[in-house]
Amino acid sequence: MAANFTGKGHTVVVVDSGAGTYYHESNVIYDHDFADGDDDGRDPRIFSHGAQVADVVTDTAVDARIIHLKVFEDFASGGKLADVEAALQWVVANANAYDVAAVNLSIGYGDVNQPTQTQLSDELSAIKAAGIVTVVSSGNDGRENTADGINVLAANDDVIAVGALDRAETARAAWSQHGDLLDVYAPGEDVMVDMPWFYSGERAVSGTSFAAPKVAGAVAIVQEAAISEYGQALSPSQFEYLLSVSAHDAVECAPVVDIDAMVASLQDGYAFMA
Secondary structure, rough: OOOOOOOOOHHHEEEEEEOOOOOOOOEEEEEEEOOOEEEEEEEOOOOOOHHHHHHHHHHHHHOOOOEEEEOOOOOOOOOOOHHHHHHHHHHHHHHHOEEEEEEEEEOOOOOOOOOOOOOOHHHHHHHOOOOEEEEEEEEOOOOOOOOOEEEEEHOOOEEEEEEEEEEOOOOEEEOOOOOOOOOEEEEOOOOOEEEEOOOOOOOOOOHHOOOOOOOOOOHHHHHHHHHHHHHOOOHHHHHHHHHHHOOOEEOOOEEOOOOHHHHHHHOOHHHHHH
């Protein structure tokens, strides 16, 4: 089913630490640095968070193209919302030129249990209106927070908030932020990603940062399937509906992403695609 679709023709924008200087990222078609204000959107760190996030996207959708928008200064552990906002404004302005299907934000802060507005809200609304799905990691402070909640950027009504499953992929990872605002779970513990080019093999990483790009990759695959089957892409709301109704498993009332089931459901036919 999903094996017939690889995300070809679709682009995922990774708003993160940048492209991996020491990684082989053959799917990258553009990068830009909004934090340092230059055209070099590469992350100089050996283990690049942005490159690892992108690797999960392309492990899921092998032919999806990647755009890296760097929003952290070199070697910085934190960033500025203004730089993220500028990156999202770039997406709004350039989405059609690059056939953007999804935006991945494996970043965030805080813990809230009600829909929240930030200075990014206008951009996130515009991205959704343009037919692009934004996925955001729910955050990794589930152990520390006494009340169920997700990170502030994930608590926006115009995004899909993604939590992490444990290693066995049968329950929530203990550190994953969660709650009523969470939209979907995806594998996020001991996810295998490529090593920098001067090492061999892969390494295991954990975090909701690596659950979100699984869903971003799913967007590329499902949109390719939708266009193949119906001649048109799903709207973000249709994608989220399909994500929910096609899931065979749920964790704490939230569906677990099942790309094969999503494609099969599309092929079975939906009235909203008529």
